Amino acid sequence: MASLRSSLMATVLVSAALLASGAHAAEKKEDSLGVVIVFLGGPDTGGEGKGLIDQLVAELATATGLEPGALEGSYFTENAPAVAQLSANPDSFVLGSLGFFLSQRQSAKLVPLARLKSTLNGTEQFHILVKKGRYKSLDELKGKQLWGSPLYEDPKFIDRVVFSGKLEAAKHFDLKPTSRPLSAVRKLQKEKIDAVLLNTVQHESLRRMPLFDELEQVFVSEPMPSLGLMMVDTPRTRAMRQKLVTTLLGLCGTPQGKSVCRNFGITGFDPIEEAALQPVIEQFEGTK
Numbered sequence: 001m002a003s004l005r006s007s008l009m010a011t012v013l014v015s016a017a018l019l020a021s022g023a024h025a026a027e028k029k030e031d032s033l034g035v036v037i038v039f040l041g042g043p044d045t046g047g048e049g050k051g052l053i054d055q056l057v058a059e060l061a062t063a064t065g066l067e068p069g070a071l072e073g074s075y076f077t078e079n080a081p082a083v084a085q086l087s088a089n090p091d092s093f094v095l096g097s098l099g100f101f102l103s104q105r106q107s108a109k110l111v112p113l114a115r116l117k118s119t120l121n122g123t124e125q126f127h128i129l130v131k132k133g134r135y136k137s138l139d140e141l142k143g144k145q146l147w148g149s150p151l152y153e154d155p156k157f158i159d160r161v162v163f164s165g166k167l168e169a170a171k172h173f174d175l176k177p178t179s180r181p182l183s184a185v186r187k188l189q190k191e192k193i194d195a196v197l198l199n200t201v202q203h204e205s206l207r208r209m210p211l212f213d214e215l216e217q218v219f220v221s222e223p224m225p226s227l228g229l230m231m232v233d234t235p236r237t238r239a240m241r242q243k244l245v246t247t248l249l250g251l252c253g254t255p256q257g258k259s260v261c262r263n264f265g266i267t268g269f270d271p272i273e274e275a276a277l278q279p280v281i282e283q284f285e286g287t288k
Helices: 004-012 046-063 079-088 098-104 155-162 181-189 200-207 210-214 235-251 255-264 274-285
Strands: 033-038 071-076 092-095 110-116 127-131 145-148 174-177 195-198 215-220 227-232 269-271
Touching: 033 046, 033 079, 033 235, 046 071, 046 235, 046 255, 071 079, 079 092, 079 098, 092 235, 098 110, 098 155, 098 227, 098 274, 110 235, 110 274, 127 181, 127 200, 145 181, 155 274, 181 195, 181 210, 181 215, 195 200, 200 210, 210 215, 227 235, 235 255, 235 269
Parallel strands: 033 071, 033 092, 145 174, 145 195
Antiparallel strands: 092 227, 110 227, 110 269, 127 195, 127 215
């Protein structure tokens, strides 16, 4: 049975895993470049996660011809410490979500580089599921509990992009962010909670589970780019941009890289230009 916890790991890198919790960051060497993984609401990965991220960073360094230690990895499950890390160490590449990019784009000077390959051709959607027959619409869910790990994203992203500005989630629902989506889905199955919000990776994983037949969808967002890789715009990241992006795009096709990608539950990356994100940027900023 596919585990939503495993799929949640794939969401950032949507993606990935490292040090242990949002309170822990690698102290970057003065001459190294950062590889910062931001997995909002993600699990405390402990030693297993550290091993995975060390493997990823080592493989990236080797494939790009860099010396060991030239890349330093760090993992965050909360916005504030991730932003603090980028502020203190701006020479960094970031594995993170579209929501993180949109909310920090201007303040952190983020530039999009690649999107995650997915079953939806590089796009992502968000789904609200309920127990079959219990609710039929978002209107019927007004004032009800909505659980999900995507609720750790910036509220403006949830309101303006996920719900296309048609409602304010914090006013419409009783929001319950959780880093345990599978547990939430099982509670939903037993009618202990009202609804669950899932991203594409989580939803596709759930579709392969028997309990999916007991649930139904009352909302799906418009498709949006499934962003995976970005960088802070500095002279050093600009100098390394082409080499690192080219390496990452081909990483999942190499024997060693394929193993790394499999650990993170991803099939690869595709390049993306900021122009492709302009519509969703305008939507987030309220200028569309």
